[in-house]
Amino acid sequence: MFSIDERLEKGKFFITNLPLCRVFLQDDSRFPWLVLVPCLPDVTEIYQLETKAQNALIEEISLISKVLQHYTKSDKINVAAFGNVVSQLHIHIVARFKTDLAWPDPVIGLKGAVLYGAEQRDKMIGDLKRLLVF
């Protein structure tokens, strides 16, 4: 049965469900950062997904990337499936700017998250929920 590792949900806010994935906002206002979790049990690597689910995954990665880049006007989108800490398959999609504090280094695993204020967070979740129409 599918469930989300509770460590994955920590520090994240639910945005929406797509056909395959649950979409979260990472609670770190330094970087506009979404996390996709495919709603399938016992998956740790992309290659374990069947072809249909692989195609759905890349379609949803593309949708999220495009929406996030247009919404934030970022310079680059970073996409990563690591899972070294929590092995359940999840994909980070981060909008990066040449002016952000970590550029050009990766931000996954970077310490010192600056949490969203309630107003900024609610606006972002609301906006993205409206834009992420499948």
Added chain:
Amino acid sequence: MFSIDERLEKGKFFITNLPLCRVFLQDDSRFPWLVLVPCLPDVTEIYQLETKAQNALIEEISLISKVLQHYTKSDKINVAAFGNVVSQLHIHIVARFKTDLAWPDPVIGLKGAVLYGAEQRDKMIGDLKRLLVF
């Protein structure tokens, strides 16, 4: 016309061509690390690919990940499309071990590459070339 940014080819060895991507070995013996470059011109983000190419990309990511994990008996596969330094779309696929020097942090951008010796490199390229049959 398709060409590979020369900064992408630096520090890498050609392994093989798949239907969509050219596959390279990253010259860093600390981590078994392959890089896929889709052979399409002017692409920096996954969402810019047409559906057919997106599906081919995730199929090739899956093939490479599976082969690399079985070949190295790694604990985890890390997949990332960043492009903050060289924007041409390329995907890092890295075999990670709980005992490797950077675990659980990402290794992309990590300084201090330990180059392969010729024998070790040629064996790895030869083995992977044989295993990466599409």
